[in-house]
Amino acid sequence: MKNLKINNRFTSELPADPDETNEVRQVKNALFSYVNPTKPSSPKLIHASEEVAQLVGITPDEIQSESFLNVFSGKEILPETRPYAMCYAGHQFGNWAGQLGDGRAINLTEVEHENQFFTLQLKGAGKTPYSRTADGLAVLRSSVREYLCAEAMYHLGVPTTRSLSLMLSGDEVLRDILYNGNPAYEKGAIVCRVAPSFIRFGSFEMLTARNELKNLKQFIEYTIKHYFPEIKGEPTEQYLKFFKTVADKTREMILHWQRVGFVHGVMNTDNMSIHGITIDYGPYGWLENYDPNWTPNTTDSQNRRYRFGNQPQIAQWNLYQLANAIYPLINEAKPLEDILESFITDFNTDYKTMFLSKLGLFTSTETDSALMTNLETVLQVSETDMTIFFRNLSKVQKLDSVEKAMKKIQNAFYIPEEISLEILESWTKWFSVYLERLKVEDLSDDARAEKMNLINPKYVLRNYMSQLAIDAADQGDYSLINELFLLLQKPYEEQPEFEKWFAKRPDWARSKVGCSMLSCSS
Structure with a gap:
């Protein structure tokens, strides 16, 4: 993969966890921890997207190489890179969960190709300091679902992460599919996900919750500089413009979800991207029969917080948490509240236009x-x-x-x-x-x-x-x-x-x- 242009902006410009042991722990005053993937015993390539490969600078011939197999299964590390797991927090099902982080995702590196930047991330590549009580691995069924869905969403015109490759690890993984006390061994698998970055709402929530305001300021300025370079002005003005841009991109994403009948299933703040792209495909589903109260998530079956019809309101609630996270840098609530109030107003206007277009009504x-x-x-x-x-x-x-x-x-x-x-x-x-x-x-x-x-x-x-x-x-x-x-x-x-x-x-x-x-x- 000679054309991969490595550019490790995230790890070179942001504070790292000084502890490089791969032990589960609370990680403070850092945005990531260095960690290597668990080496699979006998990796095998199931499928790869030539389109996504070319997007990041990999040729069709290279997909078939041993190097591709080894790198994107986690067996080998790319030269001049240091894989890492990100530290973030979040609200899960409306409750503050504290530190979460990349529990089963490891970022290999950031690459630049044709003036675009992409982060390459392995999902299911093993334990990290954020794995809590889990093993950091993934199974074939969840990996097939993620691999296919991300590409399906992209071609539907829905903002999303992309899928580069789907591999078997050659190892067995113990899972309790319904959390009912009946675990069974399943085939282990690894997906390589591609996105501009994997920065989440929860990345900012973590820093504010821990009162790491210097890191918060550094992180938001890093994010604006590299991913929203069009934002100019005084610092406070930039932070507000950043929030408005994230809100607008989120609104557009949710509008597309509603248009095609997609239900994410687990819209926690740690599963919300600042790029307004769909990330973390877990218990998702498409509406079969039209039912705004449907959720595919067994964990959410009682309260149905993340049901199809509630996704716009949950997006606003999550943006409210992001607003709380960046508030210490702004110290003025009203501009943030105005953006939050306009979110639903603007969504409802856009939704009406979208829904009527589905009916073929353009006046x-x-x-x-x-x-x-x-x-x-x-x-x-x-x-x-x-x-x-x-x-x-x-x-x-x-x-x-x-x-x-x-x-x-x-x-x-x-x-x-x-x-x-x-x-x-x-x-x-x-x-x-x-x-x-x-x-x-x-x-x-x-x-x-x-x-x-x-x-x-x-x-x-x-x-x-x-x-x-x-x-x-x-x-x-x-x-x-x-x-x-x-x-x-x-x-x-x-x-x-x-x-x-x-x-x-x-x-x-x-x-x-x-x-x-x-x-x-x-």
Whole structure:
């Protein structure tokens, strides 16, 4: 990998943990600890993204090299680099958790390629000083889910980390998948994740909680200098602009989540990126039937804090924690409060525009809010597949009858026999208004459908699809991982050869482990 241009800005400019032993501990007055990955016994490359490799300066030929295998499995260290784990804190499920840090992630290095900077990070590469009671390893099932999902999200147009490689470690890892006292050995695996940086809201929370204000000031100035160079002005002005930029980027990310029906599942402040990119794919899921109260996370099944419909409010709550963290550098609450208040106001405005565009409505009328609200209600009366409904809605034309329009979306219903009497009447009423509303649009039916199909994906990574790939991979068959990887690179295209994946969740997946609810070990 001769073209990798190493640039260790994070470790050369920020305070390091002077203790270089790999023992679990509280790490103070430092933003990271040096730590080497645990060497895997017999690594094997399952899959790698040529696109991401080229992004960071690795050629397709180099992917097949022994050097690539060794470096991105953690077996060898790149020359002129020192791997490290980051120290940060966070709020988990609304409660302050104190120091967290990279418990199963190790940053290999930062590289520069074509005037862009990327951090290369191994997930599942072994214990760090932040692993607490865990082993820092990852298993095949969670690694397949992360590897595929990050790339799926990128091609959906959702801000995200990227996936470079997926490897088997050759070692067995003990996991209790449902936290119910039934641990079992699983295949160990390692994913290489790529992002501009892995700086989180919790990175700033940690420094303020410990009153390390000198480090806080140094860290925010480092972050602005390298990742938000467009921000200028006096220090206090810069800090406020930084917060506003992070809020805006976060709002854009959440808007995309809601657009495609993605539920993160564990929106703790340590899982929120200052770049406004989706990080830490654990118990995530896509809505199958449209249900704003759905969360895929077993840990959250009672309170549903991180349910689909609550993601905008949680993003604001997390930003409030970030505001508290940088407040000591500003010492004035109102400017921060103004940004926080505008977050939801701006989100609601953007959400309305986005939702109407999913309906193929690109002008604005006074009845639009009611049309949206009524649709969100009727979508929940009987189980209706979100992805299939919105994709098929593009086939509805202005001069269609209500009956004809209904036929075009009917395969989105999970229980078709329910669509009768009262439920049918609700749909009839909604489609009657919608068809009249379409006539206000200047676009032709074909032009409108084309625009809608760039907004409403045909293919998303449903949990049952991931589980099928995981089950096959567990038997040594990686063909399904490759098939899904190819499918999800073009989620808005018809791809008739992959039509079988444009389908509702099968009945067997309704309550199967890994297909409905998942734990944080997922």
